[in-house]
Amino acid sequence: MTLINFILHIDQHLITIVNQFGNWTYIILFGIIFIETGLVIFPFLPGDSLIFAASSMAVNPKYHLDIWLVYLTVLLAAVLGDACNYELGVRSVNAGIRHSWFNKLINQKNRLAAEQFFERHGPITIVIGRFIPFIRTFVPFISGGSKMHYGKFASYNLIGGILWCGVFTVIGFFFGNIPFVKEHFSLLILAIIFISIVPILIMTVKKHISLKKEFH
Numbered sequence: 732m733t734l735i736n737f738i739l740h741i742d743q744h745l746i747t748i749v750n751q752f753g754n755w756t757y758i759i760l761f762g763i764i765f766i767e768t769g770l771v772i773f774p775f776l777p778g779d780s781l782i783f784a785a786s787s788m789a790v791n792p793k794y795h796l797d798i799w800l801v802y803l804t805v806l807l808a809a810v811l812g813d814a815c816n817y818e819l820g821v822r823s824v825n826a827g828i829r830h831s832w833f834n835k836l837i838n839q840k841n842r843l844a845a846e847q848f849f850e851r852h853g854p855i856t857i858v859i860g861r862f863i864p865f866i867r868t869f870v871p872f873i874s875g876g877s878k879m880h881y882g883k884f885a886s887y888n889l890i891g892g893i894l895w896c897g898v899f900t901v902i903g904f905f906f907g908n909i910p911f912v913k914e915h916f917s918l919l920i921l922a923i924i925f926i927s928i929v930p931i932l933i934m935t936v937k938k939h940i941s942l943k944k945e946f947h
Contacts, residue, residue: 745784749794757800760785761808768812771819771872778867781805782899787907802900809861809892813871817884820875849873857887861895 749756760781767778782805789798849856849870860870874884906912 745781745788746794749788749796753795756785756796757804760801761804764805764808765812765815768809768868768871769815770812771816771868778809778864779862779899782896783903783907786900786903787912790904790908798900798904802896805900806892806896809896810888813857813888813892814885816868816871817875817881817888820872821878822875823872824876824878849877854879854883854887857884858891858894861891862898867895 745756748759752759763781764778782801785796785801785805786798788794789796789801849860854874856866856870857874860866871884871888
């Protein structure tokens with residue numbers, strides 16, 4: 732099972748997981764969301780699409796998934812994941828050169844993009860970044876590295892988690908089982924991913940244009 736296949740057909744793979752593991756599915760959901768948000772070296776794991784797929788399945792009684800348990804599970808994983816990532820950022824800076832091997836595991840382009848996004852929008856990036864793949868994984872890490880006060884970070888972390896998990900849970904619950912959506916699920920996932928990275932594309936284009944103006 733390749734990662735791309737898993738992401739594009741996450742609904743089918745999630746059905747297999749539910750059928751095989753039953754209530755343990757909540758633990759698996761928690762694990763995937765926690766790893767994506769909590770470990771800065773795994774920004775490529777599916778977050779939005781996983782919450783959407785799990786919530787759409789919760790509508791169907793045969794899968795025995797409770798929508799509130801799905802929401803609380805992913806919310807807890809998202810908030811704890813960002814808290815863990817914040818701590819990694821703090822420790823990475825404090826350890827300095829001693830942990831240079833860890834920095835080599837991090838995608839520096841994505842890290843730089845997150846840093847620029849953070850500098851541009853400030854602490855609210857912790858909330859906004861939740862909705863942008865890659866950015867949401869690096870922002871808490873950068874927050875910890877910049878020595879942001881943990882109380883301030885925790886407030887934005889909680890608000891961002893509530894909104895991010897809430898939006899995709901509601902969308903999945905109410906729209907995930909519409910026949911058209913079910914038949915074109917892979918295209919919808921691609922659309923979600925594309926819409927999510929639009930802010931990064933806009934920022935990149937603006938930076939490219941500004942650099943051109945500087946050299947002319």
